[in-house]
Amino acid sequence: xxxxxxxxxxxxxxxxxxxxxxLLQAWLPKLVLAPSAAISLFFVYGFMLWTFILSLxxxxxxxxxxxxxxxxxxxxxxxxxxxxxxTNLVVFGGMFVxxxxxxxxVLAILLDQRIRQEGALRTIYLxxxxxxxxxxxxxxxxxxxxxxxxxxxxxxxGFENFRFDWLVDPDMAVYTLVIAAVWQASGFVMAxxxxxxxxxxxxxLKAAQLDGASxxxxxWRVVVPCLRPVVxxxxxxxxxxxxxxxxxxxxxxxxxxxxxxxxxxxxMYAHAFTRAQIGLGSASAMLMLGGVLAIxxxxxxxxxxxxxxx
Amino acid sequence: xxxxxxxxxxxxxxxRALLYAVxxxxxxxxxxxxxxxxxxxxxxxxxxxxxxxxxxxxxxxLGPWTKAWGEACTGMRCxxxxxxxxxSIAIVVPAVLISTIIGALNGYALTxxxxxxxxLLFALMLFGCFIPFQVVLLPMxxxxxxxxxxxxxxxxxLVHVVFGIAFTTLFFRNFYVAVPTELVSAAKLDGAxxxxxxxxxxxxxxxxxxxVSVIWQFTQIWNDFLFGVAFSAHDTQPVTVALNxxxxxxxxxxxxxxxxxxxxxxxxxxxxxxxxxxxxxVRGLTAGSVKG
Amino acid sequence: xxxxxxxxxxxxFGSERVLKDVSLAIxxxxxxxxxxxxxxxxxxxxxAIAGLEPVTSGExxxxxxxxTWQTPAERDIAMxxxxxxxxxxxxxxxxxxxxxxxxxxxxxxxxxxxxxxxDLLQISHLLERKPSQLSGGQRQRVAMGxxxxxxxxxxxxxxxxxxxxxxxxxxxRTEIKKLHQRLGTTIVYVTHDQIEAMTLADCIAVMRDxxxxxxxxxxxxxxxxxxxxxxxxxxxxxxxxxxATLDGEPGGYLLRVATPGEENLELPWPQERETPAxxxxxxxxxxxxxxxxxxxxxxxxxxxxxxxxxxSPRITVVEPTGADILLQLKLGEGExxxxxxxxCRVAAGERLALRIDMARAVLFDRETEQRLA
Numbered sequence: 003x004x005x006x007x008x009x010x011x012x013x014x015x016x017x018x019x020x021x022x023x024x025l026l027q028a029w030l031p032k033l034v035l036a037p038s039a040a041i042s043l044f045f046v047y048g049f050m051l052w053t054f055i056l057s058l059x060x061x062x063x064x065x066x067x068x069x070x071x072x073x074x075x076x077x078x079x080x081x082x083x084x085x086x087x088x089t090n091l092v093v094f095g096g097m098f099v100x101x102x103x104x105x106x107x108v109l110a111i112l113l114d115q116r117i118r119q120e121g122a123l124r125t126i127y128l129x130x131x132x133x134x135x136x137x138x139x140x141x142x143x144x145x146x147x148x149x150x151x152x153x154x155x156x157x158x159x160g161f162e163n164f165r166f167d168w169l170v171d172p173d174m175a176v177y178t179l180v181i182a183a184v185w186q187a188s189g190f191v192m193a194x195x196x197x198x199x200x201x202x203x204x205x206x207l208k209a210a211q212l213d214g215a216s217x218x219x220x221x222w223r224v225v226v227p228c229l230r231p232v233v234x235x236x237x238x239x240x241x242x243x244x245x246x247x248x249x250x251x252x253x254x255x256x257x258x259x260x261x262x263x264x265x266x267x268x269x270m271y272a273h274a275f276t277r278a279q280i281g282l283g284s285a286s287a288m289l290m291l292g293g294v295l296a297i298x299x300x301x302x303x304x305x306x307x308x309x310x311x312x
Numbered sequence: 313x314x315x316x317x318x319x320x321x322x323x324x325x326x327x328r329a330l331l332y333a334v335x336x337x338x339x340x341x342x343x344x345x346x347x348x349x350x351x352x353x354x355x356x357x358x359x360x361x362x363x364x365x366x367x368x369x370x371x372x373x374l375g376p377w378t379k380a381w382g383e384a385c386t387g388m389r390c391x392x393x394x395x396x397x398x399x400s401i402a403i404v405v406p407a408v409l410i411s412t413i414i415g416a417l418n419g420y421a422l423t424x425x426x427x428x429x430x431x432l433l434f435a436l437m438l439f440g441c442f443i444p445f446q447v448v449l450l451p452m453x454x455x456x457x458x459x460x461x462x463x464x465x466x467x468x469x470l471v472h473v474v475f476g477i478a479f480t481t482l483f484f485r486n487f488y489v490a491v492p493t494e495l496v497s498a499a500k501l502d503g504a505x506x507x508x509x510x511x512x513x514x515x516x517x518x519x520x521x522x523x524v525s526v527i528w529q530f531t532q533i534w535n536d537f538l539f540g541v542a543f544s545a546h547d548t549q550p551v552t553v554a555l556n557x558x559x560x561x562x563x564x565x566x567x568x569x570x571x572x573x574x575x576x577x578x579x580x581x582x583x584x585x586x587x588x589x590x591x592x593x594v595r596g597l598t599a600g601s602v603k604g
Numbered sequence: 605x606x607x608x609x610x611x612x613x614x615x616x617f618g619s620e621r622v623l624k625d626v627s628l629a630i631x632x633x634x635x636x637x638x639x640x641x642x643x644x645x646x647x648x649x650x651x652a653i654a655g656l657e658p659v660t661s662g663e664x665x666x667x668x669x670x671x672t673w674q675t676p677a678e679r680d681i682a683m684x685x686x687x688x689x690x691x692x693x694x695x696x697x698x699x700x701x702x703x704x705x706x707x708x709x710x711x712x713x714x715x716x717x718x719x720x721x722x723d724l725l726q727i728s729h730l731l732e733r734k735p736s737q738l739s740g741g742q743r744q745r746v747a748m749g750x751x752x753x754x755x756x757x758x759x760x761x762x763x764x765x766x767x768x769x770x771x772x773x774x775x776x777r778t779e780i781k782k783l784h785q786r787l788g789t790t791i792v793y794v795t796h797d798q799i800e801a802m803t804l805a806d807c808i809a810v811m812r813d814x815x816x817x818x819x820x821x822x823x824x825x826x827x828x829x830x831x832x833x834x835x836x837x838x839x840x841x842x843x844x845x846x847x848a849t850l851d852g853e854p855g856g857y858l859l860r861v862a863t864p865g866e867e868n869l870e871l872p873w874p875q876e877r878e879t880p881a882x883x884x885x886x887x888x889x890x891x892x893x894x895x896x897x898x899x900x901x902x903x904x905x906x907x908x909x910x911x912x913x914x915x916s917p918r919i920t921v922v923e924p925t926g927a928d929i930l931l932q933l934k935l936g937e938g939e940x941x942x943x944x945x946x947x948c949r950v951a952a953g954e955r956l957a958l959r960i961d962m963a964r965a966v967l968f969d970r971e972t973e974q975r976l977a
Binding site for chain 2: 651654655656675676677679681682683685686687689691692693694702703706707750754
């Protein structure tokens with residue numbers, strides 16, 4: 003043994019004398035990731051850019067590269083149907099998120115009371131999430147059909163004046179979307195909250211009990227504040243679902259009556275694929291992306307900040 | 313909260329009863345549409361208009377099911393949704409397998425063979441989970457055309473793989489992050505290389521996350537409508553598109569019982585998966601949201 | 605030829621310098637222990653030897669061959685991890701033979717190797733179990749078995765005992781020592797437990813802030829620490845550091861320990877332990893290092909023939925450990941710990957006559973913290 007002090011050798015740069023096996027090992031992970039990176043670069047970032055470029059052109063039936071600046075965005079702003087779709091998204095999205103959160107939280111708290119058959123109830127609450135929005139749309143279209151659905155059933159019970167014809171009422175059609183979407187997604191929010199509740203440190207609850215707080219008080223003052231991050235995630239996921247909502251609208255109202263229940267997603271599809279307005283459709287897609295980013299970026303920012311602060 | 317001592321008073325019992333009543337009412341709300349769908353699909357057409365939603369079929373029949381499967385009109389053709397059911401299978405199976413395999417390898421390379429920029433690469437790939445797909449529809453249509461895959465099943469498989477690997481990579485990455493890196497170090501010292509470590513050490517412990525990934529991808533792709541409607545032709549449509557066409561075909565009288573039977577057919581595969589492996593389904597849904 | 609040679613190795617993580625020009629060499633069959641506080645770079649050095657972390661500069665040689673840029677697999681090294689890192693999906697048998705399988709050793713030889721190490725470590729009855737079915741101590745044995753089966757040139761142990769409970773840790777420590785004596789393997793062993801270091805090592809490298817402060821036998825490191833840090837780190841309870849003023853001249857140095865409210869304590873420095881460095885410190889504050897066992901109860905039967913300097917400090921705390929008694933006592937401006945025999949009868953608050961063995965005391969420079977004498 004010795005604290006050897008050999009003559010100082012020139013430091014070899016990393017990789018300078020690496021063996022073949024070593025080189026291969028260093029490159030394999032990158033090689034494996036390369037196709038996915040390329041796919042992501044082309045199909046996600048490239049396509050976003052491409053759509054943005056299309057939104058600057060006068061493309062109609064086929065993509066053309068005749069640039070017209072932001073004229074398509076100006077057209078969009080002047081388009082009544084776009085405003086209906088955007089307003090609908092705010093109404094639909096806002097109500098959908100709020101009701102899902104409220105219902106999900108209540109159900110989660112109720113289920114957290116040592117319920118017999120909790121597993122079965124959880125399964126029932128959550129199963130709609132496994133369905134396609136098309137199936138959801140089809141079945142609710144049937145339930146909300148004034149002549150044959152819930153309205154007819156209740157009238158059949160003797161309430162002759164009962165009215166529930168939102169599906170064919172231009173002012174109310176958008177709320178049918180809310181009903182169906184809440185039915186589908188609220189169980190999922192319940193599952194998120196339940197997982198959050200189960201994750202809360204038991205000793206906090208014990209301490210609150212010893213402090214003499216009543217059960218509702220414990221929930222309101224101690225438990226619910228602990229669920230803040232879950233609320234955040236849920237809002238994030240739900241608003242994402244709302245902005246992307248396309249299939250539900252197609253199957254339930256098909257944007258109707260007229261275009262009273264259009265959402266940006268159906269607006270975009272209609273203009274880009276059936277009305278030969280590729281430029282306008284691209285502009286609306288870019289605005290949808292903007293909407294997602296407006297929600298995503300603050301969320302990611304707060305997530306990263308929280309993580310950094312432990 | 314399991315260890316709250318409750319007083320056994322009358323008030324407490326009443327509260328308890330109320331609690332169960334609310335929970336059962338909620339269960340009814342969630343179950344009602346499924347029940348209506350099932351009941352209606354077993355009724356002959358003659359019973360639909362005079363009856364109500366919930367009245368049980370007087371003469372239960374599987375007729376609507378066979379019609380929905382083999383004869384009902386979806387747009388111009390009248391061959392039922394059966395063909396499209398198999399279209400969906402032909403699209404879903406390869407897309408799920410390919411995206412899961414790629415996601416597993418990505419997650420492995422990103423966590424156990426970190427290099428400069430690997431975290432950034434992951435963040436870049438993750439963004440694919442969040443974009444509204446409307447923003448890629450038009451370029452995708454054109455790209456599929458260039459590749460000669462327009463309106464083909466292969467084209468749809470490609471689309472689902474491309475936009476699925478962001479999710480599968482996320483699943484596997486978050487799973488492998490929790491597997492001790494020392495296992496990989498030990499295997500390196502033992503003389504195993506990149507693929508061998510994956511195959512012999514990581515894959516044998518990955519069963520739960522493989523199930524999560526497969527179920528997630530299966531439900532996502534099976535339930536997809538947007539890509540299906542945008543990138544398929546009559547003979548390559550997935551079942552969701554066929555169902556929508558069937559419901560909106562306006563030739564002759566509306567056969568609500570057939571509509572419901574077709575909806576059941578489209579819903580059954582994912583429902584069955586959910587009932588059999590609900591735990592993993594929930595894990596997929598909550599992955600990356602609760603745990604981050 | 606050295607079994608392992610590390611020459612001027614540096615490692616940076618970004619702008620952070622984790623290893624700063626580390627060099628050492630050990631001979632075949634030697635047991636080297638890297639010891640130091642957490643964050644000192646000992647685990648990084650271990651990973652660099654294993655090839656799990658590329659070094660920024662410098663050179664690593666195993667059995668004379670430059671392995672700096674070889675992969676872990678090419679280096680012929682085996683490692684026992686702190687968490688054991690047993691492959692969870694494989695049985696104990698498969699865990700042990702995996703490394704041999706990767707090196708394309710024929711099946712019969714693999715089986716023989718498994719039997720050999722299973723016998724050696726007394727784990728033959730566990731061979732068909734999965735790691736999850738083993739206790740902590742058993743896992744530890746399997747992890748060692750996995751390393752031993754390959755008979756590599758160098759073994760690396762990364763805090764292998766830190767996950768075991770106290771009793772098992774002592775047993776396994778003895779067992780590792782026996783194995784080393786029997787097999788004559790070359791071992792590099794990382795620990796933060798200085799008792800492990802003292803009991804196992806042929807050679808200890810004390811590390812701090814990415815540097816090796818001292819490399820030497822346990823006896824050297826313990827009795828001749830190069831600086832204040834090494835002196836304080838090795839030994840439990842640790843060495844007492846007492847502020848004193850150096851007085852006198854070559855041939856008759858004296859340490860004056862200021863004691864509030866009492867006469868100053870005067871400790872003559874043994875003439876045979878004088879060093880030239882002391883001359884420059886006369887009249888200045890130095891630090892006197894005394895280990896607890898450098899104090900002894902005064903034996904009245906010896907009278908004035910007894911060796912060492914007599915003092916009678918006030919005892920503040922008495923801590924019997926069974927084998928001996930630790931005493932906290934007032935010394936100078938602070939307190940010190942002394943280790944005396946189990947028969948000592950003294951209560952807190954009393955005074956006790958003690959002798960200090962100045963022939964084993966050490967002296968440090970107050971500013972540079974380097975050893976003076």
